[in-house]
Structures are given as structure tokens and as C-alpha cells.
Amino acid sequence: MKIILQSILIFHCCVLYLVSAQLQVGFYSSTCPQAETTVRQAVQTQFNSDPSITAALLRMHFHDCFVRGCDASILIKSTKSKKSERDAGANKTVRGFELIDKIKKTLETVCPSTISCADIITLATRDAVALAGGPSYPIPTGRRDGLVSNADDVNLPGPSLTVPGALQFFTNKGLNLNDMVTLLGAHTVGVAHCNFFQDRLSPVPDKTMDPTLAAQLLKTCAKSTATAFLDQNTSFTVDNEYFRQIMLKKGILKIDQELTLDKSSAPIVSSLASNENAFRQNFANAMIKMASIDILVGSAGEIRKSCGVFNPPKVL
Ligand code: HEM
Numbered sequence: 001m002k003i004i005l006q007s008i009l010i011f012h013c014c015v016l017y018l019v020s021a022q023l024q025v026g027f028y029s030s031t032c033p034q035a036e037t038t039v040r041q042a043v044q045t046q047f048n049s050d051p052s053i054t055a056a057l058l059r060m061h062f063h064d065c066f067v068r069g070c071d072a073s074i075l076i077k078s079t080k081s082k083k084s085e086r087d088a089g090a091n092k093t094v095r096g097f098e099l100i101d102k103i104k105k106t107l108e109t110v111c112p113s114t115i116s117c118a119d120i121i122t123l124a125t126r127d128a129v130a131l132a133g134g135p136s137y138p139i140p141t142g143r144r145d146g147l148v149s150n151a152d153d154v155n156l157p158g159p160s161l162t163v164p165g166a167l168q169f170f171t172n173k174g175l176n177l178n179d180m181v182t183l184l185g186a187h188t189v190g191v192a193h194c195n196f197f198q199d200r201l202s203p204v205p206d207k208t209m210d211p212t213l214a215a216q217l218l219k220t221c222a223k224s225t226a227t228a229f230l231d232q233n234t235s236f237t238v239d240n241e242y243f244r245q246i247m248l249k250k251g252i253l254k255i256d257q258e259l260t261l262d263k264s265s266a267p268i269v270s271s272l273a274s275n276e277n278a279f280r281q282n283f284a285n286a287m288i289k290m291a292s293i294d295i296l297v298g299s300a301g302e303i304r305k306s307c308g309v310f311n312p313p314k315v316l
């Protein structure tokens with residue numbers, strides 16, 4: 001028994017080693033040289049008509065990577081018999097599926113069965129961040145698509161956690177406090193539905209929120225399906241303004257505000273708030289790190305033909 005366990009552990013170590021060896025910047029440069037430009041052009045077209053695509057993709061990428069790794073499991077459509085990740089409870093508001101499907105269709109015509117849906121999400125997010133004024137960075141590719149997507153596997157941090165509570169989810173994925181604070185900077189774009197922060201407005205307004213903002217949000221949220229910008233100032237720009245806003249007590253979700261209140265995260269917030277270049281550098285690095293969580297490479301998983309469904313089983 002002991003021997004079997006040991007050999008499993010050794011095997012596991014080497015597979016992980018191969019994993020890190022196989023993701024590389026420009027993975028498709030010989031098999032599909034037009035891959036990255038095709039993605040970029042499609043994201044640009046979408047961004048021109050709807051700049052909120054940056055927020056949609058950032059959140060989709062996060063939810064993909066935190067559930068079974070960055071393997072595009074979030075894209076699988078539920079069937080009558082099986083509920084997939086994208087239909088798990090509160091995460092139903094993830095957006096951007098149509099753009100990923102569209103990019104996949106185009107890529108299948110130029111390079112069939114070559115570019116994974118997991119890499120499409122990763123590249124499209126990278127491009128959307130740059131279009132919204134954020135950093136532009138080379139990102140390794142070579143991810144493969146997963147073969148499993150269960151609604152029950154979705155276990156994401158909730159918006160009312162404390163910093164240590166939220167950090168557990170990140171350390172479980174190999175990310176640290178710095179990564180978490182930096183990545184929450186993604187809340188520099190996008191919106192939250194009122195139900196995620198209603199408890200900070202009434203019956204008793206949360207004292208840690210700017211009272212003018214709380215009064216304003218209470219009005220907005222009279223309509224329960226309403227949303228509020230997570231960054232009340234530069235709502236469509238990927239910049240460090242989110243960190244300045246939370247220092248002004250203008251965090252929307254409880255976790256946003258907690259970052260300024262917890263002793264461990266507060267110094268990270270103030271350094272990112274005061275240094276745009278540090279934010280850009282750290283954000284790029286943290287995004288690259290998030291994009292490598294539990295990836296499938298080599299011959300693991302598959303390259304889906306259509307991002308919303310697993311490939312049909314091979315007929316032998
Ligand atoms: C402790 C960690 C986190 C919590 C608790 C959290 C929670 C939430 C919640 C509740 C929403 C509102 C969803 C809605 O109303 O539709 C949201 C939106 C968003 N989250 Fe997070 N989030 C976290 C980390 C992240 C990370 C790491 C990223 C990306 C790197 C991210 C990117 C976004 C974006 C861009 C939106 C706006 C989505 C849109 O406009 O459609 N979040 N988040």
C-alpha cells in the first residue's frame with residue numbers, strides 16, 4: 001500500500017513538472033500563426049460596440065480557473081440530465097459566452113481542432129484588459145479543454161467574506177494575499193447586482209461605506225434587479241482607481257471594503273492606490289499566475305470543436 005502511494009506521488013510530481021514545461025508564450029505560432037490576431041480582432045470588434053466585455057471576460061476567466069482549473073469547464077452547456085458549472089446558483093450572471101463561441105467558430109475554419117477554448121478565454125481576457133486601458137502582456141498558451149463540468153463543483157468565494165475567509169480560496173489555488181488583493185483590482189470594471197450588497201444598505205447602512213454613496217445605492221436598488229458599478233469613478237477603465245475608491249470608503253461589495261479594513265491587506269491597497277505602474281505590473285503577473293491554475297496540457301483533456309459541448313466520443 002505504502003509503495004503504491006509513493007509511486008503515485010512520484011508520478012504526480014513529474015506530471016506537474018511536465019505541465020509547467022508545456023505552457024509557452026506563442027504555443028500556436030507554428031500550428032496556427034493567426035490564432036492570437038484572430039482573437040484580438042474579434043475582441044476589438046466586440047469592445048467597440050460594448051466595452052463591458054472586459055468585465056465579462058475577466059469574471060468568466062476567474063470563475064473558469066477557480067473551478068477545476070483553467071480548462072473552459074465554465075463554457076459547457078447544461079443538458080437535461082446534467083447541470084454544468086455555468087448554471088450554478090449565483091454564478092448565473094457570468095457573461096461573454098457568445099463572443100467565445102464566435103471566436104471558436106472563426107478559429108475552427110482557419111485551424112480546425114487546434115486552439116483550445118481555455119486558451120481562447122485566456123487570450124480574449126488579456127486583449128480586453130489592454131483595450132480597456134490596462135497592461136498588455138505576453139501570456140503562455142497550450143491549455144487543453146476539460147472533460148468535466150458539474151454545477152456541484154462550483155465553490156467560489158462569496159461577496160461578504162472577510163479577508164482571511166476569502167484568502168482561503170486563493171491559497172487553495174496556490175495564490176497568495178498579494179495576488180488576491182491585486183486580482184480583486186479587476187473590480188475596477190463591471191457591475192454587481194444589488195442582491196450581492198443590499199445588506200450593506202438596509203435595514204442599517206454599513207458604517208464602513210461612504211454615507212452619500214450608501215444613500216445613492218439605496219435608491220438605485222429600489223429596483224431589485226438593478227446593478228451598480230464596482231468602480232464608481234472610472235467604471236470602464238482597467239486602472240488602479242478601484243484601490244483609491246475603496247480608500248474613500250466607496251467599495252461596493254463587503255469584500256472590496258474589507259481590503260482596506262484588514263491589517264494584512266490595507267498596506268497592499270495603499271501601495272497599489274498610489275502607484276499606477278506597480279498596479280499594472282502586479283496585475284499582469286497575477287493574471288498570468290491565475291491563468292496557470294490546474295491546467296491540462298499535452299494529451300490531457302481535448303481540444304473542443306465547439307466550446308459549449310464536449311467532443312462526441314471517438315468511434316473505435
Ligand atoms: C474574493 C474574491 C471575489 C469575490 C467575492 C467576488 C465577487 C463578485 C461578485 C458578487 C460580483 C457581482 C456579480 C454580479 O452581480 O453579476 C463580481 C463581479 C465581478 N468580478 Fe468578482 N469577486 C472576486 C474576485 C474576482 C476576481 C479574482 C476577478 C478577476 C480577476 C473578478 C472579476 C469580476 C468582474 C470583472 C466583475 C464584474 C462582472 C460584470 O460586470 O459582468 N472578481 N465579483
Ligand SMILES: *[C@@H]1O[C@H](CO)[C@@H](O)[C@H](O)[C@H]1NC(C)=O
Pocket residue numbers: 233234241
Ligand atoms: C476619478 O479618477 C481620476 C483618474 O484616476 C482622478 O484623477 C479623480 O480624482 C477621480 N475622482 C474622484 C471623484 O474620485
Ligand SMILES: CC(=O)N[C@H]1CO[C@H](CO)[C@@H](O)[C@@H]1O
Pocket residue numbers: 088089090091154155156157158159
Ligand atoms: C461570486 C459568486 O457569485 N459566487 C457564488 C457562486 O456560487 C456559489 C454556489 O452557488 C456561491 O456560494 C458563491 O457565493
